[in-house]
Every structure is written in structure tokens, then in C-alpha cells.
Amino acid sequence: MNYRAPEGRAAQVRKVKQALLASRSAILTTHINADGDGAGCEAALSSWLRANGTEAWIINPTPFPDTYRFAVEDERWIVPAGSPRARDLCAEADLAVVLDTGEVPRIGRARDLIRELRTVVIDHHQPGAQPIGGISLRDPAAAATGELIYDLVLAANGPWTEQVALGIYVAILTDTGSFRFSNTTPDTHIMAAELINRGVDSEDVYSRIYGRARLRKYQLLGAALETLETDEEFGIAWMTIPADAYEALEATAEDVEGMVDIPRSIIGNKVALLFSKAATGAIKISFRSSGQLDVNQLARQFGGGGHMKASGAMLEGPLERAIEKVLMAAREMIALDSAEVLKVDT
Numbered sequence: 357m358n359y360r361a362p363e364g365r366a367a368q369v370r371k372v373k374q375a376l377l378a379s380r381s382a383i384l385t386t387h388i389n390a391d392g393d394g395a396g397c398e399a400a401l402s403s404w405l406r407a408n409g410t411e412a413w414i415i416n417p418t419p420f421p422d423t424y425r426f427a428v429e430d431e432r433w434i435v436p437a438g439s440p441r442a443r444d445l446c447a448e449a450d451l452a453v454v455l456d457t458g459e460v461p462r463i464g465r466a467r468d469l470i471r472e473l474r475t476v477v478i479d480h481h482q483p484g485a486q487p488i489g490g491i492s493l494r495d496p497a498a499a500a501t502g503e504l505i506y507d508l509v510l511a512a513n514g515p516w517t518e519q520v521a522l523g524i525y526v527a528i529l530t531d532t533g534s535f536r537f538s539n540t541t542p543d544t545h546i547m548a549a550e551l552i553n554r555g556v557d558s559e560d561v562y563s564r565i566y567g568r569a570r571l572r573k574y575q576l577l578g579a580a581l582e583t584l585e586t587d588e589e590f591g592i593a594w595m596t597i598p599a600d601a602y603e604a605l606e607a608t609a610e611d612v613e614g615m616v617d618i619p620r621s622i623i624g625n626k627v628a629l630l631f632s633k634a635a636t637g638a639i640k641i642s643f644r645s646s647g648q649l650d651v652n653q654l655a656r657q658f659g660g661g662g663h664m665k666a667s668g669a670m671l672e673g674p675l676e677r678a679i680e681k682v683l684m685a686a687r688e689m690i691a692l693d694s695a696e697v698l699k700v701d702t
């Protein structure tokens with residue numbers, strides 16, 4: 357069985373491919389606190405562009421996550437956004453590629469750096485309120501932005517360098533929760549199989565990403581678990597990353613990754629919430645749906661967004677107030693949803 361890219365994406369893929377291949381020097385970026393999808397796509401696309409003779413640089417609004425550095429062909433392609441070199445490279449570049457987000461606020465400080473550049477957006481999030489303009493390849497049906505990169509490389513007939521395959525595999529693996537989430541389709545598995553055929557060592561990738569953690573991650577988890585609360589009537593579970601423990605442990609965003617899956621996994625849960633304090637002092641909220649509820653709608657009420665089952669938003673502090681507000685909105689949504697179900701039943 358061979359993977360065949362969805363027809364509906366073909367025109368977008370062609371346009372984006374042309375824009376990328378016409379570039380001499382491109383700046384790749386992704387959302388604040390890059391995840392495996394954003395970082396994996398950057399690893400894959402930088403390798404693919406370089407193999408095509410285009411200089412490619414990875415300049416993210418927040419530091420490139422250590423966990424995913426192994427996927428990048430050459431560490432020197434990663435440049436800190438605050439450095440003078442980033443400014444120079446952006447001045448010399450002729451294209452910016454925004455991966456795994458299409459929203460202006462999500463790229464933080466990268467926005468100023470790429471403001472003057474022609475822009476390509478490759479993303480699989482539901483469209484939000486402040487879209488980044490330019491040529492785009494967007495499809496919320498894709499499990500990961502990595503799947504869109506797969507279509508792109510397929511349309512270009514490769515080259516499938518080691519890092520092209522590896523980066524896409526990392527993107528798909530992480531955004532599907534290791535092929536567990538409902539966004540995982542037969543096509544997702546076929547792509548993964550083809551990537552393994554192209555040389556990806558799935559066991560090695562898994563162990564690099566999930567099979568090792570810093571001690572502080574578990575110390576932080578311990579502190580966070582102390583805050584775990586539930587509303588069993590509505591099916592809500594929430595947890596806070598204590599700011600004092602976060603600071604004392606010198607934790608990073610990577611240490612928090614995946615923690616929201618704990619409240620989400622509690623039996624009877626419909627909506628899981630994780631609260632943490634952003635560097636700016638604002639309260640960051642991760643929303644997860646354990647069932648049919650659309651938490652993207654919930655996140656949008658607070659100016660955020662994402663996916664139906666996984667979204668995020670930022671709220672002003674103080675923490676207690678933010679928790680109250682979000683809980684109220686969640687209860688309202690759950691109550692409405694139950695009312696709908698009752699109507700259908702009778």
C-alpha cells in the first residue's frame with residue numbers, strides 16, 4: 357500500500373513548493389515553545405531546502421528544544437532570535453516559512469524579524485483570529501504539520517535525506533501522541549511505515565523523545581500533582597504548575613510537556629486543564645478534551661485556539677481568578693452539551 361496525498365491539498369502543495377524552491381535563503385520558524393511537530397518540521401524542511409541548494413535557518417521565538425536537537429542535520433542552522441546574527445540572516449533572506457501555527461501572536465518575537473519577508477505558512481490548526489498572510493498550505497485534517505511536509509517532499513520527488521524522513525517522523529509521532537490520538541488515520545500509519553522504510557529507527561526516536569527525562573521533570577510533576585482537583589459532577593479535572601517549584605527546579609517548557617494528559621486520563625473526565633505561569637506573568641492554560649467536547653471553542657473564548665481536542669490560551673493573572681473564569685466557562689459548555697444530548701434522546 358502506497359501513500360497518496362489528498363487531492364484537495366494538491367494546488368496548495370504546488371504553490372508552496374514553487375515558493376520554497378525559488379528561494380535562495382529561507383528563515384524557518386514556529387510557535388512559541390516549539391513542540392515535536394514544529395521542531396520536527398524545521399529539522400525536515402531545513403534539510404530538504406539545503407539539499408535543494410537553498411540556505412535555511414531555524415530562528416524560533418523561544419529556544420529550540422533540547423529534546424529535538426538530534427533531528428536537526430546541523431546545529432549551526434539553529435540561530436537564537438535575539439542574536440545580531442538572526443537580524444543579519446533575516447535581512448539577507450528572501451522567504452520566511454512559518455510552521456505549525458498560522459497566528460501572528462503565536463510566533464512572538466519572530467514576527468518582527470520576518471515582517472519584511474515574503475511568507476509561507478504550513479499549518480494544521482483551525483484558523484484563528486489573527487492569521488499570518490502569505491502563501492499557505494493549511495489543512496486541519498492533517499494529524500501533524502509534518503504530514504503536510506510529507507506531501508510537499510512527495511510532490512517534489514524528494515530528496516528524502518535522513519533528516520527529512522526523521523524530522524517528519526518526529527512531527528507525526530509527537531502530534532499523534534505516539535499514534536494514539538483520534539487524529540491518527542490510516543494515512544498517518546502508511547506515512548510512518550514509509551518513513552521507517554526510508555531508514556527511520558522508530559525505537560531510537562521513541563526512546564530519545566519519551567524514554568528519558570531529567571529528574572526535575574518528575575520533581576515538578578510531584579509538585580503539580582499536589583494541586584490536582586476535579587469536579588466530578590461536570591467531568592473537569594485541573595492541575596497547576598506551581599510557579600515556585602518551576603523556578604526552584606529551573607524547569608523549562610519541555611518539563612511541562614505531556615503533564616496535561618494526567619488530568620485528562622481520569623475516569624469520567626470530559627475537559628482537562630493545566631494552568632502555568634508564562635515568563636510574562638500571564639497565566640497559560642492548556643485545554644484537553646477527553647471525549648467529544650470541542651475545547652478549541654473554549655480556548656477561543658479566551659483569545660486562544662488550536663485543535664478540537666487540544667488547545668491553549670493565555671489569561672491575565674492572578675491565578676485563582678484565571679482558574680475561576682476558565683472553570684465557569686468549561687462548566688457552561690459541558691452543561692450546554694449535556695442539554696443537547698438530552699434533547700436528542702427524547
Ligand SMILES: [Mn+2]
Pocket residue numbers: 393394456480499500501531
Ligand atoms: Mn502540530
